[in-house]
Each structure stands twice: as structure tokens, then as C-alpha cells.
Amino acid sequence: MTDIVPAGRGRAAGQDRLAGLVAAVRQARMSTWMVVALLVVAVAANASVQSNFFTPYAMTSTTATLVPLVLVALAQAVVVIGGGIDLSIGASVTVASVTAVVVMDGREDRLLVGALVAIAVGAACGLVNGLIIALLRLQPIIVTFATSSVFAGAALLVLPTPGGSVPATITRGYRDTLLGVPAGAWLLLATLALWFLLSRTRLVRHVYAVGGDPVASYASLIPVARVQVLSYVLCGALGGVAAVALLANSGSGDPFVGLGMTLDSVAAVVIGGIALSGGRGSGVGAVAGAITLALIENSIFFADVPTNYRPLVSGVVIIAALALSAFTMTDRRRRR
Amino acid sequence: MSTVTRPAPGVGAAPAAERAARLRRVARDPIVIAGAVTVALVVVGELVSPGFAGWGQIVNMLRVASFLGVVAAGQTIVILSGGGGIDLSVGKVATFAAIVGSRIMQGDDAGVVAGVVVPLAACALIGLGNGLGVTLLRIPPFVMTLGMTGVVYGLIMVYTNGRADGRAAPALTTLVNGELVLGLPGVLFLWAAIAVLVTWLLRRTTFGWRLFAVGASPEAAELSGVPVRRTVILAYVAGSVFAGLGGLLLVGYTESVMLNLADDYTMPAIAAVIIGGTLAAGGVGGYLGTAVGAVTLTVLTSLLTTLDIGSAWRTVVNGVVLVALLSFYGRQKRLRA
Numbered sequence: 001m002t003d004i005v006p007a008g009r010g011r012a013a014g015q016d017r018l019a020g021l022v023a024a025v026r027q028a029r030m031s032t033w034m035v036v037a038l039l040v041v042a043v044a045a046n047a048s049v050q051s052n053f054f055t056p057y058a059m060t061s062t063t064a065t066l067v068p069l070v071l072v073a074l075a076q077a078v079v080v081i082g083g084g085i086d087l088s089i090g091a092s093v094t095v096a097s098v099t100a101v102v103v104m105d106g107r108e109d110r111l112l113v114g115a116l117v118a119i120a121v122g123a124a125c126g127l128v129n130g131l132i133i134a135l136l137r138l139q140p141i142i143v144t145f146a147t148s149s150v151f152a153g154a155a156l157l158v159l160p161t162p163g164g165s166v167p168a169t170i171t172r173g174y175r176d177t178l179l180g181v182p183a184g185a186w187l188l189l190a191t192l193a194l195w196f197l198l199s200r201t202r203l204v205r206h207v208y209a210v211g212g213d214p215v216a217s218y219a220s221l222i223p224v225a226r227v228q229v230l231s232y233v234l235c236g237a238l239g240g241v242a243a244v245a246l247l248a249n250s251g252s253g254d255p256f257v258g259l260g261m262t263l264d265s266v267a268a269v270v271i272g273g274i275a276l277s278g279g280r281g282s283g284v285g286a287v288a289g290a291i292t293l294a295l296i297e298n299s300i301f302f303a304d305v306p307t308n309y310r311p312l313v314s315g316v317v318i319i320a321a322l323a324l325s326a327f328t329m330t331d332r333r334r335r336r
Numbered sequence: 337m338s339t340v341t342r343p344a345p346g347v348g349a350a351p352a353a354e355r356a357a358r359l360r361r362v363a364r365d366p367i368v369i370a371g372a373v374t375v376a377l378v379v380v381g382e383l384v385s386p387g388f389a390g391w392g393q394i395v396n397m398l399r400v401a402s403f404l405g406v407v408a409a410g411q412t413i414v415i416l417s418g419g420g421g422i423d424l425s426v427g428k429v430a431t432f433a434a435i436v437g438s439r440i441m442q443g444d445d446a447g448v449v450a451g452v453v454v455p456l457a458a459c460a461l462i463g464l465g466n467g468l469g470v471t472l473l474r475i476p477p478f479v480m481t482l483g484m485t486g487v488v489y490g491l492i493m494v495y496t497n498g499r500a501d502g503r504a505a506p507a508l509t510t511l512v513n514g515e516l517v518l519g520l521p522g523v524l525f526l527w528a529a530i531a532v533l534v535t536w537l538l539r540r541t542t543f544g545w546r547l548f549a550v551g552a553s554p555e556a557a558e559l560s561g562v563p564v565r566r567t568v569i570l571a572y573v574a575g576s577v578f579a580g581l582g583g584l585l586l587v588g589y590t591e592s593v594m595l596n597l598a599d600d601y602t603m604p605a606i607a608a609v610i611i612g613g614t615l616a617a618g619g620v621g622g623y624l625g626t627a628v629g630a631v632t633l634t635v636l637t638s639l640l641t642t643l644d645i646g647s648a649w650r651t652v653v654n655g656v657v658l659v660a661l662l663s664f665y666g667r668q669k670r671l672r673a
Contacts, residue, residue, distance in 0.1 A: 085478075136663050139616045141422075145603055146662070149655030156648035263424075263482050270479045276420060308497055312490025319483040323473040 034328045035272050035288045038321055042295040050302040056182065060175055062298065063184025068093075068245045070191055070290040072261045073268035075238035077286035078204070080269050082231040083211035083278030084133065084140035088148035089239050089265060092125035093258030095155040097243035101164035101253030108167045118247075119240035125151055126236020130229035148262070155255045164253040174248035187245070188287070195283030198234075207231045212279025267318065268293050271325045292321065366613025367625045369664050374632045381639045388642060395520060399512070401634035402527040403586045405627050407598070408605040409534050410578030412626045414477075415609050416538070417571040418551030418618025424481040425466065426605055428488040429576050430583030430598035433459050435492055435500050437584050438593040443503030451505060456580050462488060463576030467569030485602075492595065500593045512588035523585055527627075530581075534623040547571060551618030579605075604633050611661060632661070 047053040053062070072089055079086045086092075096118040104114035125147070132143050176183050198204050206227040209217045218224050239258075246257055266276075272289025274281025300314050362368055381388030407426050414423045433455035441451035462484065469480040516522040538544040546567045549557040558564045583598045590597065611629035614621025636657060640650045 132659060132663075138659070138662055139610070141616065142607065142610050142662055143659060145607065146655045146658035149651045149658070151655075153648045153651030153653075153655070156651070160648070267479050267482060270476060276476045276478060308493045309490070311486060311493050315483060315486030315488075315490045318486060319469065319475070319480070322475045322479050322483055323469065326475045327473060 034325050035285050035292065038271065038292050038324060039288045039295075042292045042299070046295045046299045046302070049299050056177060056180070060177065060182040060184060063182050063188060064175060064249050066291055066294050067184050067187045067191070068242045068249065068258075069261060069264060069268065069294055070188060070287050071238055071242035071245060072258070072265045073272070073286040073290035074191060074195060074283050075235040075242065076265035077269050077272070077274055077281065077283050078198075078207060078238070079140070079231050079235045080266075080274050080276060081211045081278060081281055082207040082228060083214065084228065084231070085144065085266065085276070086126075086129065086232065086235050087141060087144040087262055088125065088129060088151055089144075089235065090258045090260065090262035091148040091151035091155065092122050092236050093239045093243045093246065093261060094255065095125065095151045095158065096121040096240045097246050097257055098155050098159035098164075098253045098255055100243060100247060101166060102158055104164075104166050106165040106167060108169055111167045111170060114166070115244045118243045119237050122240025122243060123233050123237040125239070126232040126234070127229065129236070130232030133232065134225040134228040152259060159253050159255050162252065162254040162256075166247045166251055170244075170248045171251045174245075188291075192284065192287060195287070199283065203227065203230055203234070208279055210278075264293060265290070267322065271318075271321050273325055273328075289325075293318070296321065366611070366664075367628050370611050370613075370625065370628045370632050370661075373661060374628065374635050377632070377635045377639050381635070381642060385642045388639070391519070393638075395524075397634050397638050398524055398631065399521055399589070400638075401631045402523050403582050403589065403598075404601060404604055404608060404634060405527055405582075405630035406530060406585060407579050407582035407601050408608040408626045408630050409530060409623055410575035410582075411605040412534070412609050412612070412614055412621065412623050413538075413547065413571050413578075414575040415606075415614055415616060416547055416551045416618055416621055417568050419470075419477070419554060419568070421470075421477050421551070421568070421571065421618055422481065422606065422616075423466065423572065423575040423579070424478065424602055425462070425484040425488060426575065426579035426582075427599045427602035428485045428492070429459055429462055429579040430586065430601055431596060432462070432488050432492055433580030433583035434587035434593050434597050435496060435502075435595070438500075438502035438504055438587050439496075441502060441505040441508070443505060445505045445507045448505040448507050451508075452584060455584060456577055459576040459580030460573050463573035464569065466576065467572035470572065471565040471568050496595065498595070500595050502593060504587045504591050504593075508584070508588035509591055512585055523588070526585075530578075531623055531627050538622060543567065543570060548619055551620075553619075604630075607658060608633055 050058065052058045072093060075089055076086060099121045100114040100118035103117045104110045128150075129140075129144055129147055132138060132147070133140050136143075174183055178186055206217070206222050209220070209222055210224050210227045210231075214224055217227075242261075243258070247253070250257070268290035269281070269286045270276065270289070271292055272281065272285030272287070274285055274289075296317050297314055300310050300317070305313050378389050378394070387393065407430055411423055411426055414421050436455040436458060437451045440454055441447040465487075466477075466481055466484050469475045469484070470477050473480075475483070511522040511526065514521060516525060538547065546557065546562045549560065549562050550564050550567050554564050557567075579601075582601065586598050587593050608629035609621070609626050610616060611632055612621065612623075612625025612627070614625060636654065640653055643650075645653070
């Protein structure tokens with residue numbers, strides 16, 4: 001749930017498990033609970049303004065639009081926990097999605113290849129970022145801003161104008177239901193499961209360590225540069241998965257599709273209680289933060305707010321959510 | 337830089353070593369590097385497209401750079417304040433000032449004073465909001481100013497109902513587009529005055545000293561009796577006011593206003609500050625470097641436009657050059673110290 005909680009490995013007794021769970025709850029930061037509370041409020045608010053919120057049809061539509069942002073937020077969470085930031089993630093998602101569209105070209109037999117290409121392109125973008133940041137030792141915020149320009153340009157070279165199509169199977173499957181639950185909801189659960197698995201890998205534990213204190217990590221024989229590079233590769237690969245979800249949702253390619261997701265993903269991780277200074281937070285928070293952010297927009301759309309007032313209302317509500325989340329985040333270092 | 341020789345033993349070695357060290361320092365100075373890159377870009381431009389380095393062209397590039405330079409003045413102050421200080425709202429704030437200003441002016445010189453003072457006052461309030469959010473609500477600057485971008489966009493939509501109107505006053509247009517002395521537009525003199533003012537503010541005033549102290553270490557500053565919160569809040573107010581001023585100058589250049597007039601100035605303003613040698617972590621830097629960085633970025637953009645390589649390649653090359661430029665000096669220390 002939160003940072004590395006030493007679990008009673010090897011001692012599988014139920015009592016130890018329970019003790020571990022209690023310890024985990026105790027150690028969970030206040031901000032993790034805050035994002036859960038914010039999420040509950042956002043769901044309640046959305047349900048109250050959108051009368052059909054809990055009907056299968058609305059759930060399908062809501063979760064289908066949520067999945068890409070949730071995946072991008074998880075991608076952003078990985079590098080932010082590692083003490084970095086990726087301002088190019090939106091452009092990486094975009095170039096991954098247009099490349100996949102060009103590869104798939106609407107053919108069913110190229111579905112899997114296209115999806116793998118998207119993930120590979122995303123990972124390659126991450127590799128470029130990671131190598132520049134770790135080897136040239138440049139500041140992540142500036143590097144990824146510069147590479148976002150490169151990736152966005154590359155997307156335009158691959159697919160100059162919106163178009164192309166993806167196989168019908170994936171767009172149909174994306175809006176299908178399984179056991180009465182929308183595919184989007186399954187994918188959200190799968191994203192959480194993915195984080196659960198990732199957080200148990202040595203790489204992600206090292207990412208926490210490097211984000212928390214690179215000097216101490218270096219002294220502890222953690223290969224800091226390699227961990228940094230791999231964290232950006234993982235981020236890019238998750239962005240590639242998000243690109244596939246975007247394609248499944250929209251059905252065609254667009255060379256600008258993901259550009260707006262970068263800043264949303266950063267806002268989502270902060271709402272999710274992940275410290276931008278690195279080392280603290282959890283992917284669960286990023287997922288919850290992204291859902292909260294999307295539901296805020298959704299509620300304002302369904303509430304009878306006049307069109308011209310919508311951006312103002314959503315801006316103020318988002319700042320309020322950020323403030324609640326940031327205020328409960330206890331900082332090791334004293335803040336001003 | 338590469339031809340630094342070992343000082344010869346004996347008398348006279350000390351001055352030689354000193355000179356070599358000074359030379360090395362100069363060659364590593366970001367302002368010198370950015371200036372040299374700018375000159376190189378102009379030379380390349382002249383080679384591929386004769387006339388690129390003509391007097392009129394250079395004046396025009398400086399004119400366009402002045403808007404970015406003024407917006408980036410505020411960004412410099414915010415980044416110097418440290419603690420992850422950054423203002424992502426400057427583009428929207430500049431647009432906001434231009435929209436409010438041109439509606440008040442309505443293309444008439446009678447409204448020029450109100451058309452400048454009212455938007456700048458509104459921008460100061462926005463900056464106050466940023467500063468309070470960062471200090472009192474403890475929201476990280478990155479997302480606080482990002483959230484403020486949404487709020488300012490909201491204000492623009494409410495204020496304009498989605499349709500910008502009004503025009504810049506002729507006096508403002510003349511300042512930016514007309515020639516004042518020696519074929520130079522007045523805006524360049526204004527920019528020079530702002531550069532002197534900001535440098536004086538940073539180097540010779542209490543606020544400037546406090547800003548550097550807070551940027552280097554808020555804890556040490558606090559313990560030394562520096563009002564940390566007030567200094568940070570003032571930095572964000574300055575950030576928004578300079579952004580607004582840049583927006584007003586830009587609308588003097590374009591004369592009519594659009595809903596997204598200056599939105600794209602945010603990231604270039606940050607890039608100009610970093611290219612100018614100000615540390616992203618705060619506490620080290622100054623405005624002269626930022627001004628040179630603004631010119632560098634503007635010349636790069638003009639060169640890429642002149643090359644006629646298509647917008648896709650233009651964005652790609654822009655990013656590559658930015659990384660190459662930063663790899664000269666933006667590098668951080670090795671962990672293995």
C-alpha cells in the first residue's frame with residue numbers, strides 16, 4: 001500500500017500476516033487515506049449529478065475513458081517515485097499510438113503485433129529519456145520537455161493527419177462486459193494488480209531507494225544509473241499500454257491524441273499522495289488520483305454549470321483537491 | 337578550454353595559471369556558451385539563407401525575443417526562490433493580461449494607462465494566489481501553478497464568453513513596432529531597462545538577497561531571520577506581473593488578441609532561464625543569462641523556420657538542439673564524488 005513494508009517473508013503463519021497488515025495500515029501515510037477519501041467524495045458527487053452513473057452503460061463509458069489516463073498516471077508515478085519527472089509521457093503515448101495504428105492498418109491479424117509495437121515504441125522513448133538523464137546527468141524536467149518536442153515531431157512524421165483504423169475486435173472488446181462488469185473496470189483492476197506485482201520487484205524497490213536518497217543508494221551498491229534508466233523504460237512501456245487503450249477507445253489514430261495527458265498525469269500523482277521530491281507514495285495513489293481527477297471533470301460536465309464557467313470551476317476544485325492531498329503529506333524535511 | 341597547459345615551474349607561473357583558470361571559468365560560463373551558440377546560429381542562418389543576419393532581421397529577432405525575455409524575467413525570480421519553484425501558469429497569465437488589456441484599450445490611446453495597470457494588478461493577484469498556495473497550502477509549485485493555469489483559463493472564458501475582442505492602443509503598438517532611435521524599436525530599450533531593473537532587484541536590494549538566501553536553503557534563511565514565506569510569495573507575484581507585462585507587449589506586436597495568444601510561452605520561458613545558467617534547484621543565477629537564453633531560443637526558432645523543413649522536423653530538431661545545448665553545462669555532479 002505504501003512504501004516498502006517489510007513483510008514477514010518465510011513465516012507464512014496467519015498471525016504474522018495479520019500483524020503485517022496492521023503494520024502496513026499504521027505505516028500508510030495520511031495522504032494515501034486522503035486520496036481514498038477524495039475518491040469516495042468524487043464518486044458520490046458524480047453519482048449525485050449523473051443519475052445513470054451506476055447503470056452498466058454509463059459505467060462502460062466512464063471506465064473506458066478513464067483507463068488511458070490511469071495507465072499514464074501509473075507510468076508517471078514510477079519516475080516520480082524515482083525522483084524524476086516525465087514531461088514527455090504524453091508525446092511518448094502519442095508516437096506509440098500512431099505507430100501502432102500504422103502497423104495495424106485495421107487488420108485483425110496484426111492486432112498483437114501492433115500492441116507490442118506500441119509498447120516497444122513507448123519503452124524506446126523511455127530509454128532515450130533515461131539514458132540522457134542518467135548518463136549526461138541533466139535535469140529530468142528540462143530533458144523530458146526537450147524530448148517531448150522530439151517525440152511529438154516524430155508522431156507527426158509517422159502520421160501527419162488523423163486517420164488510420166484499428167482492428168474492430170479491440171474496439172468492440174474494449175466496450176464489452178465480462179461477468180456483467182465492463183471491460184474498462186476489469187482493466188482498472190488489472191492495472192492495480194500490475195502495480196501490486198511491480199511493487200514486489202527488485203527494480204521498483206530500488207526505484208524507491210534511489211528516489212528517496214540517491215547518494216545513500218549509491219553507497220548501498222544500488223546501480224543508481226541503471227535503475228534510473230530502467231524506471232524511464234518502464235514508464236515509457238506503461239505509456240505504450242496506455243496508447244493501446246487510447247486506440248481501443250477511439251478506434252483511429254491522431255498525432256495529437258496524448259499531448260494533453262502529461263500535465264494531467266502529474267496532477268494525478270500529486271492528488272494520489274506521491275511526493276514530487278521522490279521516494280514516497282504508491283501506484284495505488286496514482287490510480288486513485290487519476291480516477292478522482294477524471295471524475296471531477298465528469299461531474300462538472302453533468303452538473304448544470306454553464307459552459308463558460310466549467311474551466312473555472314474545475315480549476316478551483318482541482319486546486320482544492322491538490323491542497324487537501326498536499327496538506328496531509330507529512331514531509332521529512334521541514335517545509336517553509 | 338581544451339588547450340589549458342600545465343603551468344611551468346618557476347617565476348611567472350602563477351599569473352599564467354591564474355589566467356588559464358580564468359579563461360576556463362569564462363569558457364564554462366553558461367552566458368558565454370549561450371551567447372556563442374547564438375552567434376553560431378546566426379552565422380549558420382546567414383550561410384544557408386543569405387540575409388538572415390541582416391540588420392533588419394536581427395532587430396526583428398530581438399523584438400520577438402523581448403516578449404519571451406520579459407516573461408522569463410518573472411520565471412527567473414520564481415526559479416531562484418528554490419524548493420522546486422517553477423511557474424507553469426506564465427503563458428496563460430500573459431494571455432489573460434493581453435485579453436484584459438486590449439478590451440480596456442479598445443484601440444484607443446485614452447485607455448492605455450488603465451489598459452496596462454488593471455491587467456498587471458489582476459496578474460499580481462494571480463501571483464499572490466500561486467504564492468499562497470505554495471507557502472500556506474504547501475502545494476508543490478509545479479502542480480499549484482498548473483492548477484492556476486486551469487483557473488486563469490476559466491477566468492478568460494468567463495470574462496470573454498469564449499470570444500476575445502478589443503485592440504491594442506496605438507501608443508503600445510508604436511512602442512513595439514515603431515522605430516524609436518537608430519532604427520531600434522522602443523520595446524528593446526524597455527527590455528534593456530527591465531534587465532537593469534531586475535538585475536538591480538536581484539543583486540542590490542533586500543528582496544534580492546533574501547531570494548537567493550531562501551533559494552539556497554530555506555532552513556538556513558529562516559534561522560537567519562529571513563521572512564521565507566513573504567519572500568516566496570513576492571517571487572510568485574513578480575512572476576505573474578512580468579508574465580502579464582510580456583503579454584501586453586505581445587499584444588502590442590500582434591495588435592489584435594486571440595484566446596491562446598501567449599499560451600506557448602511557458603516552456604520556452606523555463607528553457608530560457610535554464611539555458612541562461614540559473615540552477616533549476618534555485619539559489620544560483622541571474623537575469624542576464626535568461627535574457628541571452630531568450631535570444632538564443634528565438635534565433636533557433638527563426639533559423640528552423642527559415643530552413644523550411646516542415647513543422648514535424650522543426651519540432652524534432654528544436655528538441656535535439658535543446659538537449660545538446662544543455663549538455664554543455666546543465667550537468668549535475670556525479671554520485672561518486
